[in-house]
Amino acid sequence: MIEFKNVTKTFGKTTALDHICLSIPKGKIIGILGPNGSGKSTLLKMVVGLNKANSGSLSIDGKNPSQETRNSISYLPEIDYLYSWMTIQQAADFVKSFYRDWDEAKYKELLSFLELKPSMVIKKISKGMRAKAKLLLSFSRNADLILLDEPLSGIDILTRDRIIETIIKDYRAGDQTILITTxxxxxxxxxxxxxxFIRNGKVALNGDVETLREEHGASLIEIMKEVYSNENSQW
Amino acid sequence: MNFDHTKPIYLQIIDYIKKQIIGGELTIGDKIPSQRELAQQLKVNPNTVQRAYREMEAMELTETIRGQGTFIVEKKQLLEELQLEMAEALLKNFILEIRSLGYDDKEIIKLVEKYQQKLGEELS
Incomplete structure (x- = not known):
């Protein structure tokens, strides 16, 4: 379980997270939703330990974010973090050298599922393929906690489908936690x-998706529009 | 299959299985896909499929045999029961809607008979 208690994070004069409180249960696929600039990515980065809170506390299974908690997290950043001169195989070897939970069999299987080749050079492949390569590296580990920051952003529809399939393919329900911002x-x-739903650094609405659908008689998109109806933000 | 995202998905998965039974694609005693297979096929969360399977088991539509999989229950009247259930749901909607147009129940029956005849002629 991940618990944010009254967490505030500012960047200069900008407040990214504003006394946010939320607890994320284990073993589920969780969506952190909201328009650009609502604080979603900051939230993920804090879980990984890349951002530190100005005030408040954050715990992961009762521990403070540290190298130890980091070891069981697979994090897919929104930015292109892979060295562009590397081949997919070199990038995989690179990740493998850091994490003990690397699963070679899963890596091989996902390579063909995602239609990627070990010899492909990162800078020479399309944006969609790079997105798939990032996903490949995140999901080739048997991590308990997988964080995906905007995994679908700028990706074509067919590739999106494949990415969704990859996310649920080997998902260990009840055991593995996946956080997706989008x-x-x-x-x-x-x-x-x-x-x-995050709005201005706070939780505007949260809940079980099926229950929200039942209560609102609406899809998440419609609920989201309701939640943000007072703003002119774009998504 | 496309989901209506304004309704709970697990209920739509149950309807999907029921419709397959009514449509004859599945019959009593048939094995249905594993939860994992169905989750991948429908591109939904395995937890949601699990919930649908739990409900189907509770409503005695399916039974799970350890190590073998999930099967449609061996129950002779299952097909008729499901047909009736779906027919009732359609009728309920229909009657409520047509009443709201101002027809009383006798007029509704007349309208239905008249339209059945019309439809019969159109189709023949």
């Missing part, structure tokens, strides 16, 4: 257990 809800509606 402002593109349509594609991931079907795979989320719970959602947190």
């Amino acid at each position: 402002h593109e809800i349509r594609e991931i509606e079907g795979i989320l257990d719970e959602v947190f």
